[in-house]
Amino acid sequence: MEKLNPYLNFPGNCEEAFNFYKSVFGGEFAYLGRFADIPSDEGMVIPEHKLNKIMHIALPLGKECLLMGSDCDEGWCPEVVVGNNVTLSINVESREQADKLFEGLCNGGKINMQIGDVFWGSYYGMCTDKYGVTWMINYVKPEGNS
Template sequence: MFINPYLNFAGNTEEAFNFYKSILGGEFAMLQRFSDNPDADKLPEDTRNMIMHIALPIGNNVLMGTDAPESMGFKLNMGNNSFLCLCPDSREDADSIFNALSEGGQQTMPMQDMFWGAYYGVLTDQFGVQWMINYQPQQ
């Protein structure tokens, strides 16, 4: 199991990650735009070119991020713009961890199979910490 920081931005993820890359080096392991989503035609036009997910490996960790547009219901404030992305070793561990962290907190997105191949859910724990649980089966 491993854990990575996940940062949300208000439309300038690409700029921020190019900045981090220029300082920290490396290459993006993944860059997906909202237009890559199977339901992209249902998104506002100005959202489609925004970053849905970006990953920059740094040593043994990965800095991850996304644009969080208000048109999709996000309202970023300092404090709600970062998550911990926990990547468990099994689907069962993902469920167990998600359920335990959710106790006394709030489930934002229940665990479910996602179009990118992961089993994924989002929650805020009882202490206000935001978590993404992302089980990615080995290919």
């Protein structure tokens, strides 16, 4: 495994929260993407009122950790309730390792997003294990590989 990072879900105030974290920890966002940035060929229908909300944001905390987050959209993550709004995001070193961890963590749990190739260039999936912990498995594919 390469890294384990905390992923925070918010009920619509992710940008406000991350601007606060940025003021506390310093630094610059490594990524800020909105739901409006999702390519139309992905087949996702995003309601108009959510287009400007945060799809994904990352704030480096030192050299080895990213604090990441998003505004949680109905249907792909549990309802945001304080206490369940933290997800563990694992960046792995291979597609095979991603499949193994995803299969293991989903056993007896719920698949929130089937693992597969995604538009941002990774191999990614999300599930909630049988104990209620939500996991993101992410393999960043080498450039030029599918």
